[in-house]
Amino acid sequence: MTDQNNEEVLLMKGNEAIAHAAIRCGCDGYFGYPITPQSEIMETLMELEPWNTTGMVVLQAESEVASINMVYGAAGCGKKSMTTSSSPGVSLMQEGISYMAGSELPCLIVNVMRGGPGLGTIQASQADYFQTVKGGGHGDYRIITLAPASVQEMADHVSLAFDLAFKYRTPAMILADGIIGQMMEKVVLPPYQPRWTEGEIREKSPWATLGKRPQNKPNVITSLALQAEEMEELNLRLQARYREIENNEVIYEELNCEDADYIFVAFGTSARVCQKAMELAREEGIKAGLIRPITLYPFPKDILKHYASKVKGMLTVEMNAGQMVEDVKLSTCGKIPVEFYGRMGGIVPSPDEVLNALKTKLIEI
Amino acid sequence: MTEEIIISGFGGQGVLSMGKILAYSGLMQGQEVSWMPSYGPEQRGGTANVTVILSDSRISSPVLHTYDTAIVLNQPSLERFESRIKPGGTLIYDGNGFHKFPTRTDINVYRIDATEYAYANNSAKTMNMIILGGLLKIRPIVTVENVLRGLKKSLPERHHHLLGMNESAIQIGMELIKQQNAV
Amino acid sequence: MNIADIINPANLVYEKTKVMNDVPMHYCPGCSHGVVHKIVGEIIEEMGIQDKTIGVAPVGCAVFAYKYLDIDWQQAAHGRAPAVATGIKRLLPDRYVFTYQGDGDLAAIGTAETIHACNRGENIAIIFINNGIYGMTGGQMAPTTLKGMKSSTSPNGREVSLAGHPLNISELLAKLEGTCYVTRQAVHTVAAVKKCKRAIQKALENSMENKGTSIVEVVSTCSSGWKMTPADSNNWMVDNMFPEYPMGDLKNI
Numbered sequence: 001m002t003d004q005n006n007e008e009v010l011l012m013k014g015n016e017a018i019a020h021a022a023i024r025c026g027c028d029g030y031f032g033y034p035i036t037p038q039s040e041i042m043e044t045l046m047e048l049e050p051w052n053t054t055g056m057v058v059l060q061a062e063s064e065v066a067s068i069n070m071v072y073g074a075a076g077c078g079k080k081s082m083t084t085s086s087s088p089g090v091s092l093m094q095e096g097i098s099y100m101a102g103s104e105l106p107c108l109i110v111n112v113m114r115g116g117p118g119l120g121t122i123q124a125s126q127a128d129y130f131q132t133v134k135g136g137g138h139g140d141y142r143i144i145t146l147a148p149a150s151v152q153e154m155a156d157h158v159s160l161a162f163d164l165a166f167k168y169r170t171p172a173m174i175l176a177d178g179i180i181g182q183m184m185e186k187v188v189l190p191p192y193q194p195r196w197t198e199g200e201i202r203e204k205s206p207w208a209t210l211g212k213r214p215q216n217k218p219n220v221i222t223s224l225a226l227q228a229e230e231m232e233e234l235n236l237r238l239q240a241r242y243r244e245i246e247n248n249e250v251i252y253e254e255l256n257c258e259d260a261d262y263i264f265v266a267f268g269t270s271a272r273v274c275q276k277a278m279e280l281a282r283e284e285g286i287k288a289g290l291i292r293p294i295t296l297y298p299f300p301k302d303i304l305k306h307y308a309s310k311v312k313g314m315l316t317v318e319m320n321a322g323q324m325v326e327d328v329k330l331s332t333c334g335k336i337p338v339e340f341y342g343r344m345g346g347i348v349p350s351p352d353e354v355l356n357a358l359k360t361k362l363i364e365i
Numbered sequence: 366m367t368e369e370i371i372i373s374g375f376g377g378q379g380v381l382s383m384g385k386i387l388a389y390s391g392l393m394q395g396q397e398v399s400w401m402p403s404y405g406p407e408q409r410g411g412t413a414n415v416t417v418i419l420s421d422s423r424i425s426s427p428v429l430h431t432y433d434t435a436i437v438l439n440q441p442s443l444e445r446f447e448s449r450i451k452p453g454g455t456l457i458y459d460g461n462g463f464h465k466f467p468t469r470t471d472i473n474v475y476r477i478d479a480t481e482y483a484y485a486n487n488s489a490k491t492m493n494m495i496i497l498g499g500l501l502k503i504r505p506i507v508t509v510e511n512v513l514r515g516l517k518k519s520l521p522e523r524h525h526h527l528l529g530m531n532e533s534a535i536q537i538g539m540e541l542i543k544q545q546n547a548v
Numbered sequence: 549m550n551i552a553d554i555i556n557p558a559n560l561v562y563e564k565t566k567v568m569n570d571v572p573m574h575y576c577p578g579c580s581h582g583v584v585h586k587i588v589g590e591i592i593e594e595m596g597i598q599d600k601t602i603g604v605a606p607v608g609c610a611v612f613a614y615k616y617l618d619i620d621w622q623q624a625a626h627g628r629a630p631a632v633a634t635g636i637k638r639l640l641p642d643r644y645v646f647t648y649q650g651d652g653d654l655a656a657i658g659t660a661e662t663i664h665a666c667n668r669g670e671n672i673a674i675i676f677i678n679n680g681i682y683g684m685t686g687g688q689m690a691p692t693t694l695k696g697m698k699s700s701t702s703p704n705g706r707e708v709s710l711a712g713h714p715l716n717i718s719e720l721l722a723k724l725e726g727t728c729y730v731t732r733q734a735v736h737t738v739a740a741v742k743k744c745k746r747a748i749q750k751a752l753e754n755s756m757e758n759k760g761t762s763i764v765e766v767v768s769t770c771s772s773g774w775k776m777t778p779a780d781s782n783n784w785m786v787d788n789m790f791p792e793y794p795m796g797d798l799k800n801i
Contacts, residue, residue: 029638069631072625073604222623276425
């Protein structure tokens, strides 16, 4: 099978797509630790043996703590490096993510979320929204967060995340869930890009520790500044960069919102369920639309604000106890009712119950 | 056209791979497809299921709570999914080991004794293809030609010599399937 | 004779290595860190590998190592230096990569990273400063604190029933198949400094020969933490630390 551009159309799991896309986008190093529901990523990489083709390093570490610090080391050399995990493992990585944010290091972290807190369940969840977009580690920082809702986006977001991470010298995260990781859909894989040469790295990332050049000052990767003034300077630099990200990098999808009376707001798997609920609603004559944030940080505030003066209400649907809904409320400034419907514990809400929630919470009141 | 299918049975009955072959067949037919398995401990010995959606248009939710067609291969699966078939939909079951049978009258019910046939003919490995043949007889959602193309795509090359065996299993399934209730 | 006649290249008998930066050090008088830094700097200069060496600094007293040696550095989170060094060396196999860690960093919070990097046989050099105490945070008990030794969190001396035994981690690492060179050194005398320098040089050379991980433990003093003069510290180390952490090679393949 090929698509209109004569690219091969494949059928694979979201997790497998991440692995293929990583090799193809010229990733230099993968460091990870097995955890359900994302272990297929490392399994696929080990099967494909990219060290024999592109030279990409793939290493199974002793823990998530070690994985993220191996990523730190590799990223400090200006290399495209990544790790993947699921919720409990990503909790363990938070120290390293905070260090990378503080040291201004680009990298990709993939979180294929499962239910929590604690060891939780292996079933799909979206309960790590707060952890991801509000800063899961210590200190004032943000990480660019992409929320794929299909296997194709799992593949596409890998190179997008690396591009953004290097553009802004910050970690970027793909925040998926067990459904997106485990399901198979059609996918066209991105084209191969060669890995950067050392010359290219020196040019793109003059801060990288590749060995001190005789005429240059040494490069030092650190997030330490014992003097408060020096630390505040770093904080201000980071904050200025976050404002730039918020101004330039918002991505969202909008479906049937133009004539809508009610809008669903959801990301990832919940957005797929809402799309179905929207179709069911339209069959019943309810004018429903869907806004799907693709970047969770930066959050698509403006489009929500825009529709807040046009629709009668919004229903945020999440596989958690209500996290993104806070950002939807902030974006709509109290102009319209913003309600929430969610399931927890690894349960995916059905389109029927979502439609029912729309009716009971916003329409039949 | 959109066909929303659940296939459910014991791990080892070939539930996930049947779904995979169906998804690949849809791919060959140029359809949109999604394949969503149950995952985790339940697939290691317990009951496994997979949701397969084939559609002419973009697929919204890959996870469903009601289905056009349910294929159930063990008693717990029947109990879990019979009530979740849309009125006018289809239920296919392999009665091997069942002590309670479908009761709904607002759906089309078919029985296919694939397990019995497969064991009698020493062909346990193609049991799921027999059932797939039964499905295609009553719901020709993909052509047999595309199933074989999909099979070729999903099977590792070293198993390609089994393609002929699978093709005859499909034919056998088409003959074995029997209607129990019609709406 | 005036001073210009004395400061004259012909009279030069000792010069600070150019790899050491001309900045004041934050280390306390009598601390072993300064000597070990100097040794590392000298080796890098003598081997001509300043442009090919990447150091990984720890959390602990040596957190500012990157201010003193004129090479590229990465400063790791507490205990994670061997994982960070793994990431660097795997991506840059033709560089000299070493970690510089204290006992708390290497043998307490970072034990997992230490053991697994060594067990994989990462081609890195680990320089391990063991002074039996947490210096940076003000003299708390370390995993290597001796039995009965006083610290701010064992004010009456380390009690084994409460805090367990001193951890001889180098012995443990020597047992791993991934390590090729494990040695214990000190820098309290001129002879010891020379020996320690040879050991660290060997560790760095090993890292290019695909032999596995090299560890140089340097049993060290902490005059401030131990609350002794530098001279007394050296003597106390010889009398008390050396019996628990004996000098010499534990493994040399």
